[in-house]
Amino acid sequence: MAVDLRPSQALKLLHDLNHEMVRDDDRDLSARQITILLTVYLEPPPHTVRGLAAKLNVTKPVITRALDTMGRMELLQRRRDPADRRNVVVQRTVKGALYVERLGDLVVAKAKELPL
Amino acid sequence: MAVDLRPSQALKLLHDLNHEMVRDDDRDLSARQITILLTVYLEPPPHTVRGLAAKLNVTKPVITRALDTMGRMELLQRRRDPADRRNVVVQRTVKGALYVERLGDLVVAKAKELPL
């Protein structure tokens, strides 16, 4: 329990962050896509379509389509589960790891710029 | 320069935040809409369509449509500038202020829960 933040700082952080992401990224990820991406990169594997859908409280097609999109961007990749070939395991990619790392650094930088 | 955050904490914060917003809001605001909303609520008025478009680096119709949408949600309201009736000033609403306040509190709460 360490990161203390006042509401005004929180809102400015949120604003600056969204501003930055909207401003330069032509094709920005939606909130759902970011949540999926971060879930895969932060929580322990394996990640299945069904599991992600349940965790995010959305339907399975939403996950399938998000994987299509982010797969095309090479931020994530599908792989069939060899043990149970009905399952699809969602895995990280080098490009995705870089993207996530950049995202984290952006938040850190914006937080550091916040006024007291 | 006060709010220190490690990248792993930043990513978890981002994840938890997006997760929360995706999970319960059926109809979530886009990154652009959130940026517009927070700009109006955090930066000093007046806010015009043209000004917001320039600040966010998007076209004017994007702002017009966002105002349509968020106006229907009563998070913002338009008003004609009496001094120059070509201008539209974007103003806050009670409902919008509550929404923004809730958003700020959510970030604060999620930040407080972060592991050291």
Next chain:
DNA sequence: AAGGATCGTTTCGGATCCGTATCATTTCAG
């Protein structure tokens, strides 16, 4: 081996959003 259950994908109709181009209104300079 057969039937049902599970999983991810696809299809469908509908809604939303985008940027470009155009439009109506208002202001202002000559």
Next chain:
DNA sequence: CTGAAATGATACGGATCCGAAACGATCCTT
């Protein structure tokens, strides 16, 4: 007073996303 400039709104075609339902592939029980 008239025409150009500026502002926000609208029309349009295209892209994307949504949830519900149907579908094919795979597994599992019996």
